[in-house]
Structure formats: structure tokens, C-alpha cells
Amino acid sequence: MIPIDLIQSTAENLMDKAAIEIPDDYLSGLEAAAHVEDGDLSAFVLQAMLENYKAAKEDRRAMCGDTGCPRWYVKMSNEAQVQGGPVALETALRRATAAATNGVPLRPNRVHPLWRTDHDNNVGIAAPEIEYGFEPAPGGEWIDLTTVHKGGLFGTDYRMLFPSDGIEGIKRFYLDSLVAFGKRGLSCQPAIIGIGLGGSKDACMVLGKRAACLRTVGDRNPDPKIAALEMEFKELGNSIGMGAMGFVGKSMVIDCHIEVGYCHTGGMQMSVHAFCLSSRRACARIWADGRVEHRTDPAWFTPYQRRETVEWPTALAAE
Amino acid sequence: MAPPAKIRLSTTPTRQDLEALRLGDIVHLDGLMYTAREGVYKRALEEQANIPMELPRESAANFHCSPAASIDADGSFRLGAVTATASFRFEKWLGEWFEKSGARLIVGKGGMSSATYKKHFVPNGAIYLTTVGYGTGALLGRGVENVEAVHWEKELGLAQAMWVLKCRDMGPFIVASDLEGNCLFERENAKIAENLHRAYEGTRPAVLKRYGETDDRSDELIG
Ligand code: SF4
Numbered sequence: 001m002i003p004i005d006l007i008q009s010t011a012e013n014l015m016d017k018a019a020i021e022i023p024d025d026y027l028s029g030l031e032a033a034a035h036v037e038d039g040d041l042s043a044f045v046l047q048a049m050l051e052n053y054k055a056a057k058e059d060r061r062a063m064c065g066d067t068g069c070p071r072w073y074v075k076m077s078n079e080a081q082v083q084g085g086p087v088a089l090e091t092a093l094r095r096a097t098a099a100a101t102n103g104v105p106l107r108p109n110r111v112h113p114l115w116r117t118d119h120d121n122n123v124g125i126a127a128p129e130i131e132y133g134f135e136p137a138p139g140g141e142w143i144d145l146t147t148v149h150k151g152g153l154f155g156t157d158y159r160m161l162f163p164s165d166g167i168e169g170i171k172r173f174y175l176d177s178l179v180a181f182g183k184r185g186l187s188c189q190p191a192i193i194g195i196g197l198g199g200s201k202d203a204c205m206v207l208g209k210r211a212a213c214l215r216t217v218g219d220r221n222p223d224p225k226i227a228a229l230e231m232e233f234k235e236l237g238n239s240i241g242m243g244a245m246g247f248v249g250k251s252m253v254i255d256c257h258i259e260v261g262y263c264h265t266g267g268m269q270m271s272v273h274a275f276c277l278s279s280r281r282a283c284a285r286i287w288a289d290g291r292v293e294h295r296t297d298p299a300w301f302t303p304y305q306r307r308e309t310v311e312w313p314t315a316l317a318a319e
Numbered sequence: 320m321a322p323p324a325k326i327r328l329s330t331t332p333t334r335q336d337l338e339a340l341r342l343g344d345i346v347h348l349d350g351l352m353y354t355a356r357e358g359v360y361k362r363a364l365e366e367q368a369n370i371p372m373e374l375p376r377e378s379a380a381n382f383h384c385s386p387a388a389s390i391d392a393d394g395s396f397r398l399g400a401v402t403a404t405a406s407f408r409f410e411k412w413l414g415e416w417f418e419k420s421g422a423r424l425i426v427g428k429g430g431m432s433s434a435t436y437k438k439h440f441v442p443n444g445a446i447y448l449t450t451v452g453y454g455t456g457a458l459l460g461r462g463v464e465n466v467e468a469v470h471w472e473k474e475l476g477l478a479q480a481m482w483v484l485k486c487r488d489m490g491p492f493i494v495a496s497d498l499e500g501n502c503l504f505e506r507e508n509a510k511i512a513e514n515l516h517r518a519y520e521g522t523r524p525a526v527l528k529r530y531g532e533t534d535d536r537s538d539e540l541i542g
Contacts, residue, residue: 056457065402065456172522
């Protein structure tokens with residue numbers, strides 16, 4: 001049984017870390033981009049961002065004043081039991097979100113879409129989002145909490161493509177999205193770009209967003225042909241001629257991650273998601289015996305999450 | 320390439336101060352700056368509420384921003400990071416706002432169009448400064464010496480309230496328009512557009528177009 005108080009205190013801690021500490025993988029990615037950037041204004045922007053991450057850590061203040069929309073990814077081992085059950089778990093995550101909004105402080109971004117009601121705590125109807133995943137993990141009783149504070153308004157798009165659009169059509173929509181949101185730097189590039197292919201419309205959005213937010217810089221899709229596409233798309237995005245803030249330059253994409261889902265035979269859904277300069281994610285595994293292990297890699301996409309077949313052999317799960 | 324020049328600028332600048340600025344210059348601000356976005360504009364312009372500051376004497380710098388901040392039980396403020404929000408959405412209020420506020424600096428994210436600069440900024444002797452990144456919220460937060468006041472917090476909520484910030488060497492900002500209404504982002508976009516066709520080689524437009532993105536109601540959308 002995983003203690004509920006520990007879940008809430010860990011969640012509060014994660015909110016703080018996500019808002020303040022840039023993950024190492026993204027930081028190295030940005031340093032590499034800054035190294036090759038030769039557009040004078042773009043290069044200045046990247047240097048300012050690197051200084052900004054330092055200032056955030058030194059002062060323990062949020063790295064960006066727009067602290068995005070906090071959301072939760074919860075993954076449980078098959079044997080995990082939470083004290084008080086799933087309702088207590090969701091209450092703890094909502095409480096932690098509200099407490100950290102006031103504590104860090106974060107910007108109370110979440111409002112009612114029509115009445116603009118603001119509870120000043122980032123909690124409301126369907127907010128924060130809480131998504132779930134499960135892992136076979138025989139013999140382990142743990143829960144993984146990941147919070148992502150994704151920048152809100154720009155850089156994400158969806159389009160229903162068709163098999164006849166082919167790779168040329170996929171590339172076209174990818175470039176269109178990067179340029180549209182990259183102009184004037186609305187998507188706060190360079191970013192980790194996540195692409196969802198297939199699924200249904202909602203699943204496609206979910207896959208693309210998770211590809212952007214839950215995979216680290218340098219990680220490759222296990223399908224070698226998709227991995228090659230990821231590399232090609234990173235390169236392509238960086239050859240547009242645009243850099244940070246939409247100035248002349250060559251840094252748009254810190255990394256590109258593609259996730260796929262089986263779709264209707266007539267379609268080829270595609271979504272594009274930019275995880276901005278403030279790539280805020282923090283993760284911890286909480287064990288039933290009270291151990292808490294912090295990390296910045298959510299390690300969400302396991303072989304189990306990408307399973308293709310009906311059965312899941314236990315032998316594989318034990319790996 | 321030499322790093323761009325860094326200039327200290329008052330939030331109540333003179334015309335000469337602004338004349339000296341070039342597109343792409345890096346600016347740091349000193350003095351009072353207030354936040355005003357849709358909430359403040361609606362209240363001051365549509366509902367004709369009295370602006371609780373003496374403008375532009377106290378400040379001629381309007382920041383399109385909501386800070387990450389909270390108000391403690393004793394009424395004191397805690398301010399962390401400060402980041403601008405995209406300005407293009409506020410165009411419709413700007414003409415009237417300039418008249419009422421006498422602002423000479425609009426500070427925000429992403430700039431506006433040269434058409435807007437020529438129509439509203441140039442006649443009012445104002446320029447646009449853009450934040451950098453745009454995520455340099457922690458650096459900007461460091462430049463806020465004090466929160467002097469938060470107006471209309473009850474009416475508009477924390478995010479839309481009018482925050483009055485005392486700035487000291489607050490930056491960086493980039494000069495995105497000049498007194499003639501030239502636009503830094505349009506200059507950059509034009510340069511980028513020249514070569515964009517290269518990246519687009521080997522791509523193809525989607526077979527099904529989107530309806531409603533043009534005003535052509537007879538669009539067939541396929542092919
Ligand atoms: S999109 Fe830009 S302004 Fe918004 S959270 Fe990300 S870095 Fe900050």
C-alpha cells in the first residue's frame with residue numbers, strides 16, 4: 001500500500017522542481033544548439049535562455065513567468081495499491097497543484113473557458129489533466145508521478161491526412177506547423193517536437209503530446225525506420241532558416257519524437273506538438289515501503305506501452 | 320559576431336531616448352512599469368473605470384504580462400518569474416489606450432505588425448520592446464525591485480490585474496519597432512521567406528484542404 005501523504009508531499013515537490021529546474025537532457029540539447037547557432041539575434045536569445053535557467057535555479061524562482069498548464073501522468077505497477085484508492089490519489093494531486101501554485105509561486109493560468117472564472121490555484125473543471133498508464137512490473141509495488149507544465153497557446157496542431165498524402169504530406173504539415181508557430185517565436189522554439197501519427201483524432205493528439213513531453217532528448221523510437229524519420233525531421237526543422245523567436249537562424253528543433261497508433265485504414269491522422277523553451281517535467285517513483293526516487297526521464301514509453309498484440313507474455317514483462 | 324549593444328532605458332523615456340534606438344538593440348529598463356492586457360483594457364476603456372495611476376507621469380511603459388506571483392494573507396506580494404504574453408491579440412484596444420495612457424513603450428511578446436506600428440505607435444511617439452526567449456522569466460523577475468501595487472485584483476483576478484512593478488536594470492528586451500514604425504520581425508520574416516522553398520522541396524500540400532481559412536465559400540477543398 002502506497003501512503004497517500006507521501007504521494008501528496010512528493011507531488012508538491014515535483015511541481016516545484018518542474019517549474020524551476022530545467023531537465024539536463026533538454027539543457028544539453030539547448031547548449032548544443034547554442035554552440036552551432038550563428039544568427040546573431042538567435043544566438044543572443046539562446047545565451048539569454050541559458051542564463052535564465054541558471055538564474056531560476058539560483059533564486060529558486062520559476063524559469064518562465066508563464067508557468068504553463070500543470071498536468072499529471074500517473075503510472076502504476078500492476079500490483080500497486082494506493083491508500084484511500086484512486087479518488088484519494090486524484091484529490092492528493094489536485095491539492096498538490098493548488099498548494100504549489102501558491103507556494104512556488106506559479107501563475108494561476110487556469111480559467112473557465114467562457115466565464116473566465118479563476119480559482120487562482122490552477123485547479124478547475126478537468127484541470128489539471130490526470131492521465132494513467134500501467135506497467136506489468138512483477139514483484140514491484142510502486143507509482144510513478146510525472147508532472148509536465150506545458151506552455152499553453154501555440155505550437156500544436158492536428159490534421160487528418162490520408163495514405164495518399166504519404167511522407168511528402170507528413171513533411172509538409174510538419175513544416176507548415178513549425179513555420180506558422182515559429183514566426184515571431186510564438187511557440188518559443190527551439191523545442192522538443194512531438195509528432196503523433198495514426199490512432200483516432202484524440203489518440204493522435206495524446207500520442208503526439210506524450211512524444212513531446214515524456215521522451216527525453218536523444219531518445220529514439222525502437223522502430224528503426226521511425227527512428228530514422230525522427231532524425232530526418234530534426235534536421236529538416238533546423239534547415240528552415242529560422243531560429244529562436246523567429247529570427248534568422250538554424251535552431252528550431254532540439255529533438256523530434258514520433259509515436260504511432262493503429263488508425264482507420266483510410267486515414268493517416270497527424271498531430272504536431274512543440275514543448276517550448278521551458279520544457280518542464282519532473283518525475284518520481286514512490287514505493288510502498290516509503291522510498292522516493294526522483295528523476296527527469298518519465299520513461300513512459302516502455303515496450304508494454306507500445307505493445308502490438310493481444311496477449312502480453314509474462315516472460316517479457318519480467319525483463 | 321559581436322553581441323548586440325546593451326542600453327539602459329527609463330520607463331518614462333524622452334523622444335530623443337527613443338530616437339537613438341535601432342531595431343535589434345538590447346534594452347534594460349529602469350523605473351515603474353505596469354501590466355495591462357485584455358482585462359485592464361476592457362475595464363479602463365469599455366467600462367470607463369478610472370485608472371488608479373497617474374499616466375504617463377508615473378510610467379509610460381505598458382507590459383503585456385501576468386507575473387507568476389501570489390498575494391500572502393498579510394497583503395504582501397511574492398513575485399517569482401515574469402514573462403510577457405503575445406501582443407497581437409490586443410491591437411483593437413491600443414489606439415484608445417495610447418490616447419488615455421500616453422504610453423511610449425509597449426512591452427510584450429512577439430511584437431505587432433508594421434501596419435499597427437504605423438497606425439497607432441508612430442503618431443503617439445511609441446515603440447515596441449519584445450521580451451526574449453520568450454521564457455526569460457527568471458531573469459526578468461530579478462529585475463523587479465519591488466511590487467509597488469496590484470490594482471483591480473478583486474475585479475480581474477491575479478493574472479489580469481494591473482501590477483505596478485519597480486524595475487531596476489530589468490532585461491533583456493529587444494527593440495522590435497522604431498519611431499518610423501519599422502518592424503524587426505517582418506524584416507526577419509522577409510529574409511527567412513527567401514529561402515523557405517528549399518526546406519519545402521519534396522513536400523506536397525494535403526489532398527484535403529481546410530474550409531473556412533479563406534473567405535471563398537465555393538472552395539471544393541480537394542485536389
Ligand atoms: S511557450 Fe514560452 S512563454 Fe509560454 S511557457 Fe513556454 S517558454 Fe514560457
